[in-house]
Amino acid sequence: MANSDKASMFRGFKNVSGIAPPTSNSQQQSNTFNEMLYEDRPEIVMTIDQLSLLNKHSNLRDINYSLIHEDDGSSPQSPLHSVKTFEELKLEPQLLNGIYYMGFRRPSRIQERALPQLLAYPPRNMIAQSQNGTGKTAAFSLATLSRMDPNLDYVQALILSPTFELALQIGKVIENMAKFLPHIKIAYAVRDPTISKRNEYTKGKELNVPIVIGTPGTVEDWCRKMKIIDLKKLRMFVVDEADVMISLPGFSQICFNLKSAMGKDCQTMLFSATYSDEVMDFAKRIIENPVIFRLKREEQSLSNIRQFYIKCNNDEEKYEAVKTIYSSITIGQAMIFCRYKHTAHALALRMINDKHCVELLSSELSVEQRAAVINRFRDGKFRVLVVTNVCARGIDIDDISLVLNFEFPLIYDETKRCFADKPDYDTYLHRIGRAGRFGRIGHTFNLITPSEMPLLEQIENYFQKPIMEFSEKHIVDDDLYKI
Numbered sequence: 142m143a144n145s146d147k148a149s150m151f152r153g154f155k156n157v158s159g160i161a162p163p164t165s166n167s168q169q170q171s172n173t174f175n176e177m178l179y180e181d182r183p184e185i186v187m188t189i190d191q192l193s194l195l196n197k198h199s200n201l202r203d204i205n206y207s208l209i210h211e212d213d214g215s216s217p218q219s220p221l222h223s224v225k226t227f228e229e230l231k232l233e234p235q236l237l238n239g240i241y242y243m244g245f246r247r248p249s250r251i252q253e254r255a256l257p258q259l260l261a262y263p264p265r266n267m268i269a270q271s272q273n274g275t276g277k278t279a280a281f282s283l284a285t286l287s288r289m290d291p292n293l294d295y296v297q298a299l300i301l302s303p304t305f306e307l308a309l310q311i312g313k314v315i316e317n318m319a320k321f322l323p324h325i326k327i328a329y330a331v332r333d334p335t336i337s338k339r340n341e342y343t344k345g346k347e348l349n350v351p352i353v354i355g356t357p358g359t360v361e362d363w364c365r366k367m368k369i370i371d372l373k374k375l376r377m378f379v380v381d382e383a384d385v386m387i388s389l390p391g392f393s394q395i396c397f398n399l400k401s402a403m404g405k406d407c408q409t410m411l412f413s414a415t416y417s418d419e420v421m422d423f424a425k426r427i428i429e430n431p432v433i434f435r436l437k438r439e440e441q442s443l444s445n446i447r448q449f450y451i452k453c454n455n456d457e458e459k460y461e462a463v464k465t466i467y468s469s470i471t472i473g474q475a476m477i478f479c480r481y482k483h484t485a486h487a488l489a490l491r492m493i494n495d496k497h498c499v500e501l502l503s504s505e506l507s508v509e510q511r512a513a514v515i516n517r518f519r520d521g522k523f524r525v526l527v528v529t530n531v532c533a534r535g536i537d538i539d540d541i542s543l544v545l546n547f548e549f550p551l552i553y554d555e556t557k558r559c560f561a562d563k564p565d566y567d568t569y570l571h572r573i574g575r576a577g578r579f580g581r582i583g584h585t586f587n588l589i590t591p592s593e594m595p596l597l598e599q600i601e602n603y604f605q606k607p608i609m610e611f612s613e614k615h616i617v618d619d620d621l622y623k624i
């Protein structure tokens with residue numbers, strides 16, 4: 142192939158004028174998600190071959206989303222299956238009204254199992270694992286609300302989350318659930334100037350708010366420097382996405398310090414969809430006498446999320462596949478995951494230049510920008526969000542029906558300061574879990590180069606769920622749903 146035919150997918154977009162590169166003031170959080178903080182990888186020159194792929198999948202638009210079935214929890218194997226009703230869980234009437242106001246009819250399995258334990262006296266500590274989108278946030282929010290005493294004028298519950306987007310999302314769930322509990326107020330311990338301004342506090346004077354939700358660094362500041370939370374008085378301590386929170390350097394020390402300063406009777410709950418054996422062992426050592434809900438590995442990957450791969454020889458072919466898929470989605474929204482910030486940036490710019498309605502979210506954006514992007518996406522203002530792993534966890538948006546892995550998630554090797562040739566199983570699961578929330582059907586497309594095929598096979602073997610090569614046969618309506 143002549144040199145002139147060779148091009149980098151991204152090279153031409155690095156210095157596109159008129160679209161300012163995102164500002165950088167929240168790098169701290171990107172560390173936590175193995176996002177590449179170091180300089181861009183060496184530029185790879187890729188060929189632009191004639192793409193058979195595009196033609197091969199050009200009738201993807203024939204997927205008939207209206208035929209999609211939902212997991213309604215009726216099968217006893219479903220993580221949404223429950224033999225109980227919310228009434229049987231003996232919740233306060235105002236809380237029940239809040240749940241019905243949110244449109245919940247029956248508890249999911251994790252809610253059915255966890256809530257009686259969490260609401261029992263004496264309070265029980267818990268380490269809980271349940272699949273993505275099965276109602277963990279709702280479970281710990283309910284438990285927290287049911288324990289708040291309106292007569293106390295200090296912080297009673299502390300909820301830790303790894304990112305500020307998640308902290309705000311948890312707060313929204315609690316606000317909705319507490320609609321009929323007028324005394325419930327929430328303070329957000331996050332590094333967002335606009336939100337912090339709303340938090341009225343004076344150094345040394347205890348916050349008169351029952352629930353604080355925050356990210357570890359700011360929470361620690363509020364407890365140690367500002368002295369506005371007295372950890373000894375806490376009744377509940379919730380750690381969401383607990384596996385990253387207790388395993389990542391920086392976060393784990395803060396969690397440990399906070400926990401050590403709490404009283405013995407503070408009920409502690411760890412929630413996540415993923416726990417490695419080591420993290421689980423560590424969790425058991427720091428949480429006293431916990432009730433544990435653990436999933437078998439083959440249960441972790443949800444069958445309502447259909448997983449496919451599309452073979453692409455290079456990034457240019459991946460881009461063509463993205464465009465094809467983009468033009469084929471008629472209903473719903475999609476997230477495209479990249480491993481590197483610069484890939485995400487270049488991909489988003491290229492799609493924008495090609496007049497697609499796309500936005501970018503990576504750790505390079507300021508916290509205000511990130512919040513604005515998520516809000517616009519949630520409001521359906523655009524259909525495709527290009528993201529890095531900073532957004533792999535927790536984000537709950539009903540309309541996301543499709544997740545694309547533009548770059549496969551890999552384990553980050555801290556010592557070598559680069560990605561290892563090993564799949565990051567947990568991140569894979571969290572990424573695909575952004576689609577298919579609470580039993581809805583979701584689709585995942587992995588754009589895979591030949592050299593990445595072994596990684597895909599490792600994912601298949603690990604979760605014992607097939608990842609099918611996407612082909613014409615899946616476009617025939619019914620076949621798609623038999624997989």
Ligand SMILES: Nc1ncnc2c1ncn2[C@@H]1O[C@H](COP(=O)(O)OP(=O)(O)OP(=O)(O)O)[C@@H](O)[C@H]1O
Nearest residue numbers: 245247248249273274275276277278279535537579
């Ligand atoms: N009992 C219920 N009935 C109906 N919908 C529910 C119920 N519980 C939760 N949901 C909804 O399901 C969606 C997923 O719930 P939630 O965010 O609590 O899941 P999660 O397990 O915390 O997910 P992740 O692991 O991705 O953080 C939310 O939109 C929530 O409102």
